Every structure is written in structure tokens, then in C-alpha cells.
Amino acid sequence: MKVVVASGKGGTGKTSVAVNLALSVGAEQVLDCDVEEPNIHIFLEPEVTESQPVELLVPRIIEERCTYCRKCAEFCQYNALFVAGETAMVFPELCHSCGGCKLVCPEDAIEEVPRMIGKIFKGHAHGVELVYGELNIGEPLAVPIISEVKEQARREGLVILDAPPGSACPVVEAVHGSDFCLMVTEPTPFGLHDLEVATTVVKQLGVPMGVVVNFAGIGDRGVYEFCEQQGIPVLMEIPFDRKIAELYSRGVPFTEEMTEWRPRFQKLLDEMEVLAR
């Protein structure tokens, strides 16, 4: 089963829930899909045994063949190609690697060359395999790296994915194809607002979901009322607790020291398995 942990709002505790769930139930694999700011490796401290570059194919213009007809530049929806007079230029960081310019070039003057935009890493810790991606600083496109991390997903056993915050394309990429989405939120107006937006995306993708309310006890009842109206089950509440926050700040998964939480995460998994059917 693939469980994706998502949130809408950042900093609600996705990573903490993903790590503690994985350790409590003995998951096979954890995929950190927040490739802009990956954090799971801070908690699991894996020994990295493999790494590989993530490359995008970007155009290169073969000057001898180019007639400066501008068809490629007119075609590109992201303005990654510029042709004026007898100059043709590529702006590789704007290229989304759709491959269209090569197809529209009537002179066969475009070839595609790989360009590295980030890396993925693999390692083991606490009996769990971790795969995480890292977008190079200054690169805009997170989605190709998320999709490379997801390529590494095991077909069997429990795989837990940690999604990036928000509700735009990187979240769609991370959530798509999962069996269940665990939405982590905080009971505040910010948490509620971003939960509403994120659940819209998850619904469109047809993935069943449940909610974990983190920092329970602060804020107001808005999140609970929303879940009730929408028929989204609240599967777990984690109280606002200074001890949990301090453990988090030191990079320690709280279930390591507060072992009474492990059976609760097992129960959470059991409930997700029923809901995913």
C-alpha cells in the first residue's frame, strides 16, 4: 500500500507523521517527495548507499543546420528558445523538456542533451529504506525530481510518501497514484484554509483521505467542523506538547522516546487500510 502524507499548509507536521508512522509500523520504504526542502533524512540519518543525478533533456541548436526560421521559438510555451536575425539561443533553465521544439524544427537542427537539475539519494536506517530527492539551488522545476523519487517505489509492502506543502503541481505529482492520502493539519484558521484547498486537489485525483490534527488543543474548532461537513474522518490527534516539539527540534522521532504512541500509529495504519479499500 502507498500512503502519501500531505498538508496544504507547511509546517503542520507532515514529516514528523511520516517518520513516526514508518518507524512505528515497520514500513518497507519512505519516499521524501519534498525535493525543495527534504527533511526526512535529518530524522532517519540513513547511510546513503546510492545517488544518481536527475537530468532533463534540453534542446541544443546545431548551428550549421539552423536557418533561423523561428519555428522552435514560436512553438515553445515557456520562452526557452530565442531566435533573432542570425542568432538562436536556448535558455535551459526555462525548458520543461517537452521535446516539442525538436519535432517542429523543419531542418532537424535541434538535438536534445541532458542537463542535471538535482539528485536522488537512497539509503537505509532503522530497517527502512529511504529515497529522497534534492533540487539544485536556483533550479525552478521540482516535478521531474519528485517523479524520479517515485520511480523508486517498491511494488510490495508499505510505502510512505512525504509530499511537499501547497496545492500546485508538485503536490499533484506526489499524491497521484497513491492508495491513501493522510492529510496533516493544525486546528487554526491557516490550517483550515489550506486544508480546504488541498482536499480539493486530492478529491480530483480520486485518492481516499483522512486527517491527522497536529498541535491539537491550540486554535479553534474550524478544522473539525470542516471534516465533519465533508465526511473526511479525523484519524488521529497529536496534542500540542512541548516535549514533542523539543524532540522534533533535535531531529528525534518522538515515538522513539514516547513509545506509547507506537500502537496508536499501528491503529492509524489499520484504519487507513480499511478506508483505502
Add this chain to the structure above:
Amino acid sequence: MKQMTILSGKGGTGKTTITASFAALSENAVFADCDVDASNLHLLLNPEVKKTIDFMGLKMAVIDPERCTRCGLCMELCRFNAIEDYRVDPIHCEGYKVCVVNCPVEAIDFVDRVCGHAYISETRYGPMSHARLTPGMENSGKLVTLVRQNAQRLAEEHGSELVLVDGPPGIGCPAIASLSNVEYSLIVVEPTLSGIHDLKRALGLLRHFDVEPLVCVNKYDLNTDNTDEITRYCKENGVAMVGCVPFDPEVTKAMVQGQPVVEYRPKSPASAAIADVWAETRTQLGV
């Protein structure tokens, strides 16, 4: 006119809490919310929308089943698996147009679609530019750019001295768009190992785009060893620290009331600290 983007790398460190409080303390500023897919600043500034603009984003491919001969070339050419069973999935189509121009029977139309809305608003503290991306849409970077352009225009019209930009989390496309033509960026960090890791990447981003960094530690008393580590790191790397804000339950209470904490409880510990951070930030910016 100067522009400053409030960033964090890691989400949920208090960007919006700080931005809203700065808005309340500022005298002649324009506010822009560039976290377009999880925007929250409006929940504290309660803007009155004056103008709504459709955000067209990129076009989308639509296959006409009447003209389609089911040759399957489009499915073969689309590198994003957005076409299945001779239908384009709107949530996966990013409008590259590859299928449109290569369809041998011209059965694919390229249609406009509204991918969100941008708003020009008035708040009790000054004009505001914000937006809402349709959930799941591509190209939030382009919408961020639109929000930024609207904010700059508002600042020119009002003769404002500062544009305060509430940025998105992360370091990818929307964060980069929130930094273009910005002189200063304030990174709000929490004293956690994750926060420090993400701060370093965010500082790398600012260096890459030649933006002057400022750093503020939020909830600094949660782990003072980590706060010391951040202070040391900033000092070693020549990054200006503009202050530390303590953990304060009044911040969440203010959020529930829909107010910046400096307005809700001006004398609370967090409010007093934010006022100091604002004063130091102004000194750094020279406004």
C-alpha cells in the same frame, strides 16, 4: 521604492505572522501575498477586494472525438502521460502544445483556461495584491509574477516606500518568482534541525539570485542551542540577524481573531519582539 520578500525555505515557520505584523507596523507600504497555492495573509489583513483579474495561465489541449482517428500519436509524444484513452487529463496537461501541432488530422484544439484569479484590494493598513491559484494547477510561478507586478504598480500609484512580499515555502519556481527584482529577503527560521537545514538552502537561493539576506528566528526559546547555532552561522557568513521572537500562545489567538498579533495584543512578548525586529529591518533597508 524598496521590495522585501519574506521567505523561510521550510513551511510553517511564521512567514505570514511576521508579514502581517510588519504590515500593521508599517506606515507607507504595499503588501503582496505570493504563496498563491496556500495563501493566508488575507486571513489576517481582511482585504476588501476592489478588482478581480482572471489568471489565464497556459492553454490546454482538448481532443475532439469527432475528428480524432485514434492513431495514438499524441499519447506517444506526450512526455507527461497527460493523454489516456484519447482524452487529455486537465490536471496533468501543462500546455506544451506538442500533441496539438503534431496531430496528423488536426483533431486537437488548444484552448484558454482560467487557472486562478488575482486580486487588487484595500486593507486597513494599505493596498494589497494577492491571488488564488485553482487547486492543482501548474505554473504558480507565473501567477506569482502577476501578483508582484500588481503590487509594484500599486506602490507606484500610492507613492509607497516599501513592498512587503509574503513568499511561498520551498526554493523552486514560485520562490524564485517571488524574488525577481527584490533587493532584500527576510528568512524566518525556527530553531529546529529541519529549520536550519532549510535555512541554509534558502540562503543559497538568495546568494544565487544576488538578494541581500536578513534572518529572524521565530519561537527561538524552543531550542536555544539551535538558536545559538543559527546566530553563529549567520555571523560567520556575514548574514544580518534582525532579531528573535519567542514562542507566544497569543500568536494563535490573534490568528483565530483574524488579526496580526501586534494589533491583537501589542504588549505580548511576541508583539514586543516583532516590533524590535521591524525596527532593525527598517534600519537595514534604510526606510
